[in-house]
Amino acid sequence: MHLSTKLIHGGISEDPLTGAVSVPIYQTSTYRQKKLGQPGEFEYSRSGNPTRLALEELIAELEGGVKGFAFGSGIAAIHTILSLFQPGDHLILGDDVYGGTFRLLEKVFKPLGLSYTMVDSRELSQLEGALTDHTKALYLESPSNPLLKIIDLEKSAAWAKEHDLITIVDNTFATPYLQQPLALGADIVVHSGTKYLGGHSDLVAGLATTNNQGLAERIGFYQNSVGGVLGPQDSWLLQRGIKTLAVRMDAHQKNAEIIANFLVNHSAVAKVYYPGLTDHPGHEIAAKQMCGFGGMVAFELVDESKVANFVESLEVITLAESLGGVESLIEVPAVMTHASIPKEKREISGIRDGLIRLSVGIEDITDLQDDLERAFSVLNEER
CATH class of the missing domain: 3.90.1150.10 (Aspartate Aminotransferase, domain 1)
Incomplete structure (x- = not known):
């Protein structure tokens, strides 16, 4: 199936109960349990909601991931991904990343013990120079925000794998329609769904996906534990926006x-x-x-x-x-x-x-x- 078709029919594109071609907005916080201690697929909407699930399945399919995750904003998605790391861990990131990403690292995670080095990530020599014994991840934007620098994602991800690093790519500017970071070797892709995916300046959302099952389980745990999830109304709007991407x-x-x-x-x-x-x-x-x-x-x-x-x-x-x-x-x-x-x-x-x-x-x-x-x-x- 071509990507332009997946945008419309990918993920969960219709309501399995009624056949409605637009997944309904399940505006509910909780779900009836028929037996004590035996919840169904959904039990509480922070942990899962059918409308949000449809969106999450869609972004996973579009990016080639095993599981998708939807958040209340792009920065909430990045926060959850950065929560995978521990005090003492070190990250390498591009020198012109989105200002909110820098602020999150500098003002929130750095005081908690996470460190980072900003380099011109187009140059492998600069990546090598920033590498330490504590480096755990390479965080990239391509095209970058705002200078539109282009990173060779395949080469960068291959270098990261040689050093046992997780490669995270913010794919907001390119979208999955133009670029597939996971296919190029990345481990995690994040998006500000507010931007091209939504496309109409009427919602704020974040998305993430990974092709690594172990990472997917960890991201899912933090998504549920931190709780910065996307609500059903905006999940529906974002899925609708993606159809015309x-x-x-x-x-x-x-x-x-x-x-x-x-x-x-x-x-x-x-x-x-x-x-x-x-x-x-x-x-x-x-x-x-x-x-x-x-x-x-x-x-x-x-x-x-x-x-x-x-x-x-x-x-x-x-x-x-x-x-x-x-x-x-x-x-x-x-x-x-x-x-x-x-x-x-x-x-x-x-x-x-x-x-x-x-x-x-x-x-x-x-x-x-x-x-x-x-x-x-x-x-x-x-x-």
């Missing part, structure tokens, strides 16, 4: 490629980050391990001081955090999504104060180009 991602990518080339050729733009551009340093790797280049574009203006005026002058493109919705969203990472990372760390990794991240939506491309051009014109008028 293929057509949405195709539209996102088509627009993003045009916008990236538009920005490359604009005199007010100093640099553009998009893996679909042939001069992007990760272009060839992205072409090898992905089925497309995604809908995210980042860029820098020639005059960094004009960034605020530029983003505030846009009318069709919305100034807001998040990404992956049908509407185009723009933000400044240093002030918004990555503000929790200290300035010196941001700049070392390349996240400058003037960097702009654009989640290209599926609006008419002419309207998006006109909107950007209007904002550029405002900058020209200020000279």
Whole structure:
């Protein structure tokens, strides 16, 4: 079955009781037990809910995992995965990961005894340099947030296996439609379901899956014990959103490629980050391990001081955090999504104060180009 078909018919795609083609929202906290001490498949909705199960089975099938897990947010999913590690353990992660991931490690897990080293994870030599006797995992984003760095996942996962490390990949930007980290050697995949999977900016959710049964049992234990699970209403919304992922991602990518080339050729733009551009340093790797280049574009203006005026002058493109919705969203990472990372760390990794991240939506491309051009014109008028 092709992935675009799995998006619609994968997992539990209909109600086994009635045959309804949309799994019902089982809005319940608990379930009748016919005999004492002998619960059925479901006993309490923190531990399991039929609507959530349908979503969890779907993400597992899409990513090639043995079990899926749904959480109340992407950061809740990451929190649960990081809970697999013990005080004294060490992780290696990319130097431009999502700011919330950094904050979680620095402010929550580091005081509990977990340590980490941030490196340019594109370079195996830097991974080697960060390796210690206590290193237990390699945490990657590809494409990364916000600089769209491309990691050779197959090579990185192979290196991690040589050193008995767990490879965790945040696949939010690519989605399973464009990239399959488990098939490339990763052990765990996480998603912010809020983004492309949901696709409509109307829910907050996190997903995880693994192709390792032992890890699946441990993740399931922590999911139930910590309790940051996704409710049935949002589980239903997210499963519905996933059904249209293929057509949405195709539209996102088509627009993003045009916008990236538009920005490359604009005199007010100093640099553009998009893996679909042939001069992007990760272009060839992205072409090898992905089925497309995604809908995210980042860029820098020639005059960094004009960034605020530029983003505030846009009318069709919305100034807001998040990404992956049908509407185009723009933000400044240093002030918004990555503000929790200290300035010196941001700049070392390349996240400058003037960097702009654009989640290209599926609006008419002419309207998006006109909107950007209007904002550029405002900058020209200020000279």
